Structure formats: C-alpha cells, structure tokens
Amino acid sequence: xxxxxxxxxxxxxxxxxxxxxxxxxxxxxxxxxxxxxxxxxxxxxxxxxxxxxxxxxxxxxxxxxxxxxxxxxxxxxxxxxxxxxxxxxxxxxxxxxxxxxxxxxxxxxxxxxxxxxxxxxxxxxxxxxxxxxxxxxxxxxxxxxxxxxxxxxxxxxxxxxxxxxxxxxxxxxxxxxxxxxxxxxxxxxxxxxxxxxxxxxxxxxxxxxxxxxxxxxxxxxxxxxxxxxxxxxxxxxxxxxxxxxxxxxxxxxxxxxxxxxxxxxxxxxxxxxxxxxxxxxxxxxxxx
Amino acid sequence: xxxxxxxxxxxxxxxxxxxxxxxxxxxxxxxxxxxxxxxxxxxxxxxxxxxxxxxxxxxxxxxxxxxxxxxxxxxxxxxxxxxxxxxxxxxxxxxxxxxxxxxxxxxxxxxxxxxxxxxxxxxxxxxxxxxxxxxxxxxxxxxxxxxxxxxxxxxxxxxxxxxxxxxxxxxxxxxxxxxxxxxxxxxxxxxxxxxxxxxxxxxxxxxxxxxxxxxxxxxxxxxxxxxxxxxxxxxxxxxxxxxxxxxxxxxxxxxxxxxxxxxxxxxxxxxxxxxxxxxxxxxxxxxxxxxxxxxxxxxxxxxxxxxxxxxxxxxxxxxxxxxxxxxxxxxxxxxxxxxxxxxxxxxxxxxxxxxx
Numbered sequence: 001x002x003x004x005x006x007x008x009x010x011x012x013x014x015x016x017x018x019x020x021x022x023x024x025x026x027x028x029x030x031x032x033x034x035x036x037x038x039x040x041x042x043x044x045x046x047x048x049x050x051x052x053x054x055x056x057x058x059x060x061x062x063x064x065x066x067x068x069x070x071x072x073x074x075x076x077x078x079x080x081x082x083x084x085x086x087x088x089x090x091x092x093x094x095x096x097x098x099x100x101x102x103x104x105x106x107x108x109x110x111x112x113x114x115x116x117x118x119x120x121x122x123x124x125x126x127x128x129x130x131x132x133x134x135x136x137x138x139x140x141x142x143x144x145x146x147x148x149x150x151x152x153x154x155x156x157x158x159x160x161x162x163x164x165x166x167x168x169x170x171x172x173x174x175x176x177x178x179x180x181x182x183x184x185x186x187x188x189x190x191x192x193x194x195x196x197x198x199x200x201x202x203x204x205x206x207x208x209x210x211x212x213x214x215x216x217x218x219x220x221x222x223x224x225x226x227x228x229x230x231x232x233x234x235x236x237x238x239x240x241x242x243x244x245x246x247x248x249x250x251x252x253x254x255x256x257x258x259x260x261x262x263x264x265x266x267x268x269x270x271x272x273x274x275x276x277x278x279x280x281x282x283x284x285x286x287x288x
Numbered sequence: 289x290x291x292x293x294x295x296x297x298x299x300x301x302x303x304x305x306x307x308x309x310x311x312x313x314x315x316x317x318x319x320x321x322x323x324x325x326x327x328x329x330x331x332x333x334x335x336x337x338x339x340x341x342x343x344x345x346x347x348x349x350x351x352x353x354x355x356x357x358x359x360x361x362x363x364x365x366x367x368x369x370x371x372x373x374x375x376x377x378x379x380x381x382x383x384x385x386x387x388x389x390x391x392x393x394x395x396x397x398x399x400x401x402x403x404x405x406x407x408x409x410x411x412x413x414x415x416x417x418x419x420x421x422x423x424x425x426x427x428x429x430x431x432x433x434x435x436x437x438x439x440x441x442x443x444x445x446x447x448x449x450x451x452x453x454x455x456x457x458x459x460x461x462x463x464x465x466x467x468x469x470x471x472x473x474x475x476x477x478x479x480x481x482x483x484x485x486x487x488x489x490x491x492x493x494x495x496x497x498x499x500x501x502x503x504x505x506x507x508x509x510x511x512x513x514x515x516x517x518x519x520x521x522x523x524x525x526x527x528x529x530x531x532x533x534x535x536x537x538x539x540x541x542x543x544x545x546x547x548x549x550x551x552x553x554x555x556x557x558x559x560x561x562x563x564x565x566x567x568x569x570x571x572x573x574x575x576x577x578x579x580x581x582x583x584x585x586x587x588x589x590x591x592x593x594x595x596x597x598x599x600x601x602x603x604x605x606x607x608x609x610x611x612x613x614x615x616x617x618x619x620x621x622x623x624x625x626x627x628x629x630x631x632x633x634x635x636x637x638x639x640x641x642x643x644x
Contacts, residue, residue: 180369184373186359187338188390189391194390
C-alpha cells in the first residue's frame with residue numbers, strides 16, 4: 001500500500017547473516033570478529049601512535065608504555081589545524097547542501113515532467129558519473145583559474161555543485177513516490193513548487209538524509225582537487241594539512257597520526273550518532 | 289439539463305484510442321456510478337473530468353463552463369482516490385485543511401471548517417493523528433473530508449472502496465450514500481464492482497471497451513440490459529446466456545440441447561441465430577417431469593438464504609437460484625422452465641438487445 005512505500009526509507013535493513021546452526025554458528029561469529037578486528041586495527045594503531053612519545057614512535061608494542069599529548073600540541077601549532085577543520089567542514093556542508101538542492105530540483109524535473117529529450121538528458125547526466133576526475137581536472141582548473149578563484153574555498157565547492165549520483169538517487173526516490181499523492185495535491189490547488197517543497201521533500205527525508213551523509217563524507221575525504229587548488233595553509237582543507245607532515249626530510253609520524261585522528265573525529269562522530277542511517281545509505285547506494 | 293455534460297469525448301495514447309467518442313449527461317445532484325471491467329476506460333473518463341488526463345477530442349462541460357483546458361484545481365471537482373492519496377507527513381487535520389491552506393483561507397476559518405467536516409465524518413478524535421496511525425476506513429474518511437472541505441461542484445470517487453475489507457466496504461457504501469443525501473453534490477463513482485454499482489447509483493453508466501454500453505437506473509439496467517455485455521456483467525450469479533436459433537415462428541431452440549423449443553414470440557425469420565438470456569432467479573426448477581426441459585443437477589452452492597444450482601441440460605449449463613426449502617442434491621434429475629416474459633434476446637452478431 002501507499003504508506004509502506006512512503007515509510008520504507010526510515011529504517012535500514014537489519015543485517016541478518018545466517019550461519020546455520022550447530023558448529024557453523026561459532027565459526028561464523030569468529031570470522032566476523034576477525035574481520036572487525038582487521039577493520040578496527042588501523043584506527044587503533046593511528047590513535048596509539050598519536051599518543052606515543054617521539055622516541056617510541058616506531059615501536060611495535062601493542063600497548064603504549066607512556067601516553068603523551070605532545071603530538072597533538074605539535075600538530076595544532078605546526079599547521080593551522082583548527083582553521084583547516086573549519087574549512088573542511090564549511091566546504092563539506094556547503095557542497096552537501098548545494099548537491100541536495102540541485103539534486104532535488106533535477107530529480108523532480110526528471111521524475112514528474114515529460115519533455116522532449118528527457119531520456120537523452122537523463123542518460124547524459126548518468127554518463128557524467130563515469131567520467132573520472134582526471135579527465136575534467138584540467139578544464140575545471142582552467143575555469144577556476146580564469147575566474148580568479150585559485151586558493152579559495154569557493155573553488156573547492158564550485159565543481160561539486162551538482163552530482164549525477166545525487167540526481168539519480170533522487171529521481172529514483174521521487175519516481176517511487178505514489179503518483180496519486182502528486183495528483184491529489186494538484187487537485188487541491190498546489191503548484192509544482194508547492195508540491196515539491198511541501199509534499200515530496202518532507203516525505204523523502206530518509207533518502208535525503210542518507211544522501212547528505214554520503215556526500216558529506218566523500219567531500220570531507222576529498223584530497224586530489226584541494227591539492228591542485230590550494231596554495232596557502234589558511235585556505236586549505238584538513239586532508240592537505242595531513243600531507244604537510246610528510247616532507248622530503250622524512251615523515252613526522254607522531255604529529256601525522258595526531259592530525260589524522262583529529263581529522264577523522266567528525267566523521268567518526270557522524271558514524272557513531274547516525275550509525276543506522278550511514279549503513280542504510282551505503283546499502284541504498286549500492287556502495288556497501 | 290445536464291450539469292456535467294460530455295460530448296464526443298475521445299482519448300488516445302500514441303494513436304491507440306481508449307475512449308471512442310463518449311456522450312453522457314449527468315444531472316445536478318445525481319449519484320452516477322460508472323461501472324465496467326478493468327481496462328474499459330472508466331478511470332480514464334473520470335481522470336479526464338478531473339483534469340488529470342488531457343482530452344484528445346470532444347468536450348467536457350461542468351455547469352456552464354467548458355473545462356477541457358482548465359487546471360484540475362479550477363474545475364470545481366474534488367477527487368477521492370482508490371488508495372486515498374493522503375499526505376503521509378501531515379496530520380488528519382492538516383490533510384483535511386490542506387486545500388484551504390492552499391487557497392489562503394485564514395487559520396481560524398480553516399480550523400473551524402476542518403472541525404465541521406471532521407464532525408460530519410466522525411473524525412473528531414483523530415485530528416492529531418497521522419494517516420499511518422489510522423485504519424483503512426478512517427483513511428477513507430479523511431480522503432473524503434479533504435474532498436468535502438473544498439465544497440466542490442462535483443465529487444469524483446475512483447474505486448474508493450476497493451482497498452477496504454468486505455465488512456468495511458458494506459459500511460462505507462451506506463455512509464457514502466448517506467453523505468450524498470446530506471450534501472446533495474453531483475457525484476461520479478467509478479467501480480468494477482457490480483454490487484457497488486447496483487446499490488449506490490441513482491444512475492448507472494455501463495462501459496466496455498472504451499464505449500458506453502448503457503445508461504439508466506440500476507433497476508432499468510438490470511431489468512432491460514441493452515446488450516449481451518450488460519446482461520452478463522450485471523447480476524450475480526450472472527445471467528444465463530444461450531446460443532439459440534429461431535425454430536419456427538413463436539419458438540426458439542437452444543443449441544446443444546435435445547429438449548423442446550422455448551415458446552418465444554420474436555419477429556425473426558425461422559433459422560435466425562440469436563443469444564437468449566434469462567436471470568438465474570427467473571429460471572423455475574421443479575422435480576422431474578413438471579416442466580418442459582429436463583436436466584441433471586451438477587452442483588449446489590449453499591449461500592445461507594438461498595442456493596445456487598447449476599443444472600446440466602445437454603451441453604448447456606443453466607444456473608438457477610432456488611430457496612432453501614427445495615430438496616436438491618447433486619446428480620438428481622430435475623425439470624426447468626423459462627417463463628417467456630422473463631427472457632431476453634440479443635443479436636448474435638452485434639450483441640444488441642432485440643425487442644420482443
């Protein structure tokens with residue numbers, strides 16, 4: 001029925017791995033524990049290294065002998081870490097907001113309007129997904145340079161104002177929204193803008209939240225484009241800041257791990273708070 | 289004078305015609321039921337009146353206005369959808385009041401009218417709930433509330449009862465009729481359910497294959513079906529229809545039976561083919577030998593108040609309705625009679641009713 005379709009995205013599908021019964025069950029759980037340890041270990045090691053004093057930095061002991069926050073203090077003073085975190089947050093938040101806005105508008109157009117060349121245009125949008133960054137890197141760089149935007153946060157945002165992924169995901173969600181509800185709103189006297197913002201969007205909150213999480217995380221982790229664009233540490237993002245600890249003279253492992261820990265904290269927080277939604281969004285997008 | 293008038297209405301999708309020039313007039317305040325099998329074009333007709341489908345050719349007039357090119361909201365129609373189409377994120381009160389909110393009716397006035405409508409429909413205690421917290425029948429009422437509050441000139445109901453369970457359907461059927469009596473607004477209801485059609489409509493419009501087969505009161509349509517399709521479609525169990533030919537003047541022979549001819553006064557030449565029909569309740573069933581035609585009871589369906597008996601007569605199956613008292617068992621020989629004044633005749637070629 002209608003309602004089931006509308007309520008579906010709210011809760012993610014529960015993971016139910018079946019390992020059968022008897023001896024298969026402990027074996028299955030053992031395998032899962034092993035895989036979890038493999039995934040968690042690098043994070044543990046990063047935090048562990050960040051807490052080690054400089055003379056023990058390459059120690060292979062699994063427990064720290066003496067914990068110190070020196071690396072954090074150094075990392076925060078060596079590069080404008082807080083400023084970079086704020087920059088990264090601003091860029092990620094703005095990109096997320098804009099991509100969702102353009103995605104919603106394009107999604108409504110593609111899902112509700114029949115116009116000549118619609119499927120061609122939709123195909124073109126889908127194809128842009130297949131174009132790797134390396135192909136558009138130089139034209140985008142030239143464009144940004146001509147606009148005089150090199151070394152600005154705006155330049156980090158501009159090429160990401162629309163994404164095929166966001167559009168396709170929202171087109172799909174809006175197509176599965178019951179057409180009778182659109183029609184009921186039309187009969188009640190609502191125009192397209194009203195239908196979109198007051199009827200469709202409030203009912204796609206689950207999908208939009210999932211999309212927002214995915215876009216935010218991928219923008220936060222972006223490295224290559226900011227590397228091309230930024231010149232000064234003040235206008236840089238945290239992923240570039242990390243790279244500053246890897247120099248020709250060698251890698252400063254302690255501060256690098258401390259900065260990495262700081263850089264991953266916001267994402268970690270998102271995972272912890274929105275765990276269910278994050279898993280759901282990865283599953284929904286087929287990225288699992 | 290018709291209030292909703294449809295003239296030569298046509299609809300085609302990519303060159304394929306689905307409505308072939310319909311003409312229909314609906315009087316003001318009348319409850320009209322459009323009935324027909326799936327795919328007969330009844331929903332398309334309703335959606336065209338509502339403005340949700342464009343008109344390929346012809347004219348739709350509501351009151352004095354030709355509405356062909358008017359937006360759905362400006363036609364003065366309110367529609368209740370099959371799956372209710374409530375706004376899932378709004379409460380019952382917000383759902384009902386939504387058309388007024390769009391029309392920028394002041395909040396106090398809006399609240400007052402929402403309460404009024406809720407009272408009519410018995411929804412007062414559900415106003416703060418969301419659609420998913422309601423039962424099917426309650427959702428249906430909310431959908432009606434959203435239609436009523438607009439004070440439309442025409443109500444359109446698109447199979448409004450088909451998502452309800454059997455008991456609720458019967459209850460809502462009566463409620464809808466009562467509501468219509470109270471509001472006296474011209475209403476058009478589309479259904480494929482013949483019981484709904486027979487019980488609810490002041491007038492029936494029977495459709496088939498994108499054409500109107502017959503328009504009339506339920507009693508008229510039942511008593512004098514205009515075509516073999518209408519005869520077979522309305523009535524449960526449906527009318528017995530036999531391929532037949534005229535034997536000689538004043539009698540017809542049913543194909544596939546060896547029994548005597550049926551007295552029948554049709555102005556047809558001997559040997560002409562036709563379809564003969566008789567309703568199951570008009571077939572007389574008696575112990576062997578009493579009537580002219582012999583048969584064997586094939587199956588007895590006990591429906592509580594009466595029984596439906598399927599009788600084999602040569603190669604032909606006849607359905608009859610008998611009361612509970614008659615003692616009947618499967619395999620029992622019986623005799624049947626087809627009273628001449630209860631017979632219907634249709635052209636074998638066109639299916640149209642032949643005057644007797």
